[in-house]
Amino acid sequence: MDTDLARERILDAAEDLFYARGIQAVGMDAVRDAAGVTLRRMYQLFPSKGDLVEAYLARRDARWLDSLATHVDTVGPTAQARVLAVFDWLEDWFARPDFHGCAFINSFGELAGTSPQVTAAARHHKDAFHAYLHQLTTAAGATAATGAQIALLAEGAMTTAAISGTPAPARHAKAAALNLLTLDARPVASPA
Amino acid sequence: MDTDLARERILDAAEDLFYARGIQAVGMDAVRDAAGVTLRRMYQLFPSKGDLVEAYLARRDARWLDSLATHVDTVGPTAQARVLAVFDWLEDWFARPDFHGCAFINSFGELAGTSPQVTAAARHHKDAFHAYLHQLTTAAGATAATGAQIALLAEGAMTTAAISGTPAPARHAKAAALNLLTLDARPVASPA
DNA sequence: CGAAGGTGAGAACGGCCGTTCTCGCCCTGC
DNA sequence: GCAGGGCGAGAACGGCCGTTCTCACCTTCG
Incomplete structure (x- = not known):
């Protein structure tokens, strides 16, 4: 072979x-x-098994981000729609029968205490994901703080969807992200 | 003994x-x-070890929620302040030197694929935490949807703080939670 | 006092797992 | 045709881990 x-x-x-x-x-x-x-x-x-684990995580990192970016690109150039598309993609992922949470959060939870390589892989993956979100949110006119907040929503949706076993957190996160984006672009009315 | x-x-x-x-x-x-x-x-x-693991998770669940509720009660009766106090408590937790993420997310990631008991323990803990947040946010005049969104922020802050190794996500989550709460109480201005 | 049962300390057992070795086979190059 | 080196299949090895057993001791109660 x-x-x-x-x-x-x-x-x-x-x-x-x-x-x-x-x-x-x-x-x-x-x-x-x-x-x-x-x-x-x-x-x-x-x-060694450690090498296999590293290769597994590295390939999954690349494919996961590629898949996300490909989906985002299908919605066209509207910046806010691109941010929201992230959450649609997450919902599709959560609804897949083999969905079992984020592989990096899972392996971090399992091996961070004993494997610096796994810790580094998880950190690298999350850094890349958050950087991508930062880029999308910045393009939509949001501040860096809003970008970080939207990243937290995405992360929270992953763990909540995994543990609860339903894809609904993606929709909640999407609604929250829209609110935060809108706030950034259009501040709340001042008190009456 | x-x-x-x-x-x-x-x-x-x-x-x-x-x-x-x-x-x-x-x-x-x-x-x-x-x-x-x-x-x-x-x-x-x-x-068996499984029994020990169950007891470990059960005790940690109870203590964790008690500690959170105790902290929230120190800030007094103002509903919005009580919600935001959750994030202050999280930040203190994240900054502790032995902080290593949420024990339930970690054990879920490690053992959900093989242990129904651990899966159930994680689900139970998160259900209880989200129910508590729902109670706090409802008292602050927010809708159930906003409560769920604030739960996602808290969950995202836990995993992001664990993997990145910094307590900063608690502050980002707190700011986002404040925005969402404010939005609920005081809708955005309609388009010009 | 003496029998009996529980306890402490650690060895022992069975099984699993990461890793390496053996052995027989095939395929290549002269 | 034939030596030789690589390959497939699986056994073997060393170590670890969950669990149980051994055995000497101590206590306690009749």
Whole structure:
């Protein structure tokens, strides 16, 4: 089998399993079975489980942000609509049957106490996501503070959707984001 | 040693270790060493590690909410101030050197895929927290939707503070919560 | 005093997991 | 045709972990 193909099948299997069951709960044997490659091959491509975990997180980070940006681009150039589109995309994600929360929040919760690499991967992913949101909100005329607040709404929606098991938090977050954006563009009336 | 005292020492040790390093990363031997009791005694009081984990989460849930409510009560009866006090309390928590995120989000991320008990504990804790926030926000004249939005801000602040390692998200969340509350009480001016 | 049951300390057991090794096979290059 | 090196499949190894057992001791009650 081609090396690149093996690599991809291993990462596909690792992502499915790590995301669904947690990293520590999945043994290398389970990844091997799901990937259909030999253990020897896996250790040639990923010398340790930690390397596989890092590759899993790195690929998921890139794909997740790409998918989000692609969706945002489908709504056109209107800046406020682009911000709100983030929450529609989140709602679609939350409603998927295999949704299990944010992989980075999950692996941070599982391994931050023991793995600096996982901690760094989570931080990197969230930094990138927040930077992207900052860019979208700034384009919509919001302040940096509003951008940070909208990021908190998105993060809160992820954990609440995961734990509650419903996609509704995405809509609540979207409504709140709209309010915050509107406030920025159009301050409240002064007291009567 | 008294049974109640042993129970408490075991739970104290378990909480310190599980919260700091994650549940799966901490063996029963480590809890025994930290608690200063014998393994036999631990298994008399908690017949399995799963029982210990459940007891850890149950006690933390109760204490966490009690601590929050106690703080909120110190600010007096003004409804809006009581809502905002939640975020001050969160900021204090985030700034503590041993802060490591929300124990329930962490254990959910670590064990939701394999333990229905942990999933239920996380859901129960978040339901209780959101119900408390709903009560506070309703008292401040906000709609249920605004209450849910403020809950998302609090959740987002927890994960963002944990991963970024700074308490700043509490202040951003507080500012956003104030905006949302104000908006509820005093709608934006209609378009010119 | 003596039997009995509980306790402390730690060893032991069974199983799992990350990692490496063995062995037989195939495929390549002369 | 044949030596040799890489590959697939799975066994093996070392270590860890949850749980239970052993055994000597101590206490307690008749």
